[in-house]
Amino acid sequence: MFRKTTAALLMTMAVAPMAQAKSASMCVFDVIGANGDVYNLMKDYALEMKGHGLDIQLKPYTDEGVALGDFQSGQCDILAATDLRTRRFNRFTGSISAVGAIPTYDNLKTVLATLAQPKAAKFMKEGDYEVLGIAPAGAGYLFVNDRSIDTAGELAGKRMATLDYQKDAIHMVNYVKATVVPSDITNFAGKFNNGSVDTAYAPAFAYEALELYKGVGDDGGIVDYPLAQLTVQMVARDELLNDDEAQQAREVAWAMYPQAMALVKRSEKNIPDDQWINIPDEDIQGYQEMFRENRLELRDGKNGAPSVYDPKMLHLLSKVRCASNPGASECTAGNRE
Amino acid sequence: MKAFVIPGLTRSGHTSRLLLTFGMIALLAGCGYNPVYQTTGAVFAGYSESEATPYVLQMGDADMACDLGRSLDPLVYSFSRVTDRPDTTGSLLQLLAANCSEQQAWEQELRYERAIFNDDVPEAKDARTAAKRWHELTAKRRLEAFNRAMRAYEYDPTDPEAECPFLYADQDELTFLLGLLTGLQAIINDTNSGGAAGVPKDIAPQAERAAQCLDNEKWGGLPNAIRANVWLLLPDTRPMMSPDPWRLLKNSSELGVEAGFRASMALEAVAGETAGRRDVIEDVIRRFDAAESTIQVSEDYRLVDQVGRNVITHVSDKLWTREYGYRTPAAYFGQLSPESSSDTETMDLDDLL
Numbered sequence: 213m214f215r216k217t218t219a220a221l222l223m224t225m226a227v228a229p230m231a232q233a234k235s236a237s238m239c240v241f242d243v244i245g246a247n248g249d250v251y252n253l254m255k256d257y258a259l260e261m262k263g264h265g266l267d268i269q270l271k272p273y274t275d276e277g278v279a280l281g282d283f284q285s286g287q288c289d290i291l292a293a294t295d296l297r298t299r300r301f302n303r304f305t306g307s308i309s310a311v312g313a314i315p316t317y318d319n320l321k322t323v324l325a326t327l328a329q330p331k332a333a334k335f336m337k338e339g340d341y342e343v344l345g346i347a348p349a350g351a352g353y354l355f356v357n358d359r360s361i362d363t364a365g366e367l368a369g370k371r372m373a374t375l376d377y378q379k380d381a382i383h384m385v386n387y388v389k390a391t392v393v394p395s396d397i398t399n400f401a402g403k404f405n406n407g408s409v410d411t412a413y414a415p416a417f418a419y420e421a422l423e424l425y426k427g428v429g430d431d432g433g434i435v436d437y438p439l440a441q442l443t444v445q446m447v448a449r450d451e452l453l454n455d456d457e458a459q460q461a462r463e464v465a466w467a468m469y470p471q472a473m474a475l476v477k478r479s480e481k482n483i484p485d486d487q488w489i490n491i492p493d494e495d496i497q498g499y500q501e502m503f504r505e506n507r508l509e510l511r512d513g514k515n516g517a518p519s520v521y522d523p524k525m526l527h528l529l530s531k532v533r534c535a536s537n538p539g540a541s542e543c544t545a546g547n548r549e
Numbered sequence: 550m551k552a553f554v555i556p557g558l559t560r561s562g563h564t565s566r567l568l569l570t571f572g573m574i575a576l577l578a579g580c581g582y583n584p585v586y587q588t589t590g591a592v593f594a595g596y597s598e599s600e601a602t603p604y605v606l607q608m609g610d611a612d613m614a615c616d617l618g619r620s621l622d623p624l625v626y627s628f629s630r631v632t633d634r635p636d637t638t639g640s641l642l643q644l645l646a647a648n649c650s651e652q653q654a655w656e657q658e659l660r661y662e663r664a665i666f667n668d669d670v671p672e673a674k675d676a677r678t679a680a681k682r683w684h685e686l687t688a689k690r691r692l693e694a695f696n697r698a699m700r701a702y703e704y705d706p707t708d709p710e711a712e713c714p715f716l717y718a719d720q721d722e723l724t725f726l727l728g729l730l731t732g733l734q735a736i737i738n739d740t741n742s743g744g745a746a747g748v749p750k751d752i753a754p755q756a757e758r759a760a761q762c763l764d765n766e767k768w769g770g771l772p773n774a775i776r777a778n779v780w781l782l783l784p785d786t787r788p789m790m791s792p793d794p795w796r797l798l799k800n801s802s803e804l805g806v807e808a809g810f811r812a813s814m815a816l817e818a819v820a821g822e823t824a825g826r827r828d829v830i831e832d833v834i835r836r837f838d839a840a841e842s843t844i845q846v847s848e849d850y851r852l853v854d855q856v857g858r859n860v861i862t863h864v865s866d867k868l869w870t871r872e873y874g875y876r877t878p879a880a881y882f883g884q885l886s887p888e889s890s891s892d893t894e895t896m897d898l899d900d901l902l
Binding site: 321322323325326329331332335467468470471474524527528531532535 | 878879880881887893894895896897898900901
């Protein structure tokens with residue numbers, strides 16, 4: 213009897229910390245579902261979080277819109293999706309992908325390290341939602357079916373597959389006088405590959421996974437300049453975790469940066485050298501200014517642009533750029549972000 | 550019998566064919582083996598040496614290579630019953646087979662570390678016993694590989710005055726060199742088995758002497774790395790005025806990267822483990838990973854680089870498991886903690902308020 217009681221007591225003691233453990237469900241968008249890189253990354257995130265007392269059940273979605281809808285209707289507690297979709301929950305972190313705002317991966321690392329600090333916690337909450345982590349998904353590049361499209365001027369009149377819910381991209385496409393061909397993540401690759409559009413933008417990952425090399429063919433290429441930094445963000449309803457737990461979750465996600473970045477680098481390496489289109493440095497300077505002016509418009513909602521970018525994030529990104537490249541003209545510009 | 554058959558050959562026509570057939574049957578029945586075996590043995594040994602060995606050395610799949618050693622060794626070496634012992638190929642096959650059993654020993658070592666991490670004493674004891682058994686088998690296979698390699702080149706390692714063997718081709722040099730390496734490893738495995746394999750310890754000074762027969766630079770610093778390891782194991786063997794073994798190991802590792810196979814780095818890590826020098830281990834793991842972006846892995850000896858990588862990975866896995874309870878996560882290979890190795894720059898957020 214005594215032994216039984218002791219055993220029961222020990223069981224209770226062993227179970228006690230688990231009783232405090234929380235469980236949560238997570239809708240994960242991955243363009244290739246449960247066997248994709250993002251889903252796999254989230255499996256590691258869930259495992260790490262289990263070590264911190266949060267038991268996360270993952271559910272894969274190949275349609276980002278459906279994942280978003282399920283999160284909004286309360287079918288899952290956390291959403292892991294691209295910042296293009298999560299921007300509505302947090303405009304600050306959703307502006308990381310502002311056009312041309314993070315020209316290098318070193319800059320991206322600084323941004324994400326900064327946001328993982330406890331000091332940044334207050335920016336992670338907006339309304340009823342809180343960001344529980346940000347992982348890099350790779351820079352978006354311009355894929356073209358004709359290598360002669362190597363300047364912004366050449367884009368005029370070209371048909372470009374554009375995500376129909378990405379207001380900043382639509383503004384940019386109109387700015388360069390290209391034609392918006394409304395698309396979504398599931399059909400833009402097909403349109404590029406069958407020639408119904410001349411250009412598309414995507415991270416390097418899509419080159420192999422979505423077979424964009426078919427659309428690139430022998431005549432096309434990939435412009436070697438990051439248009440925007442795509443990230444995957446984990447967003448939860450604010451009441452799911454307390455402040456300490458949420459901060460812990462963000463630090464777990466930051467610790468996975470090398471793992472996520474290794475995937476990005478590998479995807480970029482898989483693109484053959486001769487497929488990249490290099491653009492001259494002097495052109496890059498011009499593009500940087502073009503992007504900056506567009507960001508200001510997209511921040512202030514001027515010149516027909518929607519107001520989608522957060523001024524604080526744009527300011528932070530400008531500080532990061534100027535820290536690594538203090539001589540850039542934008543760093544002394546009167547209308548600095 | 551030959552006397553009966555040979556005159557038969559001089560005849561012609563049906564009679565001679567009949568006699569020849571009978572003669573052959575008598576020859577085969579009279580002797581204990583089939584001459585086809587002998588021919589097959591010669592062909593097999595020749596093929597193994599000229600085609601299979603270079604092919605296997607080019608493989609990057611060490612797991613498949615070890616299975617090849619384990620499954621083919623009994624077949625290839627069984628030809629020693631009917632023809633000359635195929636010692637060169639036989640040495641490499643035993644070496645590969647030893648990598649299989651060492652892999653098992655490593656898994657048990659990690660299970661032991663995990664058990665210690667979880668304070669599970671019976672599990673730790675069980676894992677340690679299992680690891681010892683696998684180390685014993687590995688030590689025996691490696692001793693056999695060493696002996697076969699020495700025999701293949703008619704080198705008597707016990708003779709302190711032995712002259713360097715005549716090594717005809719690069720493959721011979723490598724086979725002899727890997728033989729010396731396995732001799733050294735056999736001692737380490739035997740120690741880890743609790744002396745169960747009974748490997749004679751004097752292999753170490755023998756290997757140290759013989760390593761001087763090979764060009765250090767050509768072989769990626771491996772000869773000197775073997776010597777330095779022996780000096781650290783048995784300080785008496787270290788010649789007067791010899792360089793510091795740690796410096797020699799580091800230099801060998803650099804030569805290994807230049808040659809395109811990082812076996813010397815593995816030996817530097819093993820020396821670090823032997824001497825309990827965590828600083829050396831940490832440094833060599835970091836350098837191994839850093840070399841990833843610069844090294845041109847040798848096409849001919851890809852397997853040697855891969856086996857070196859396996860050793861480094863295991864050394865890293867052991868330290869990770871000891872510290873955290875799990876092996877090295879892929880993204881952290883090259884460092885011994887999940888903390889960021891470089892201080893990532895961050896921005897001041899105060900002016901965003």
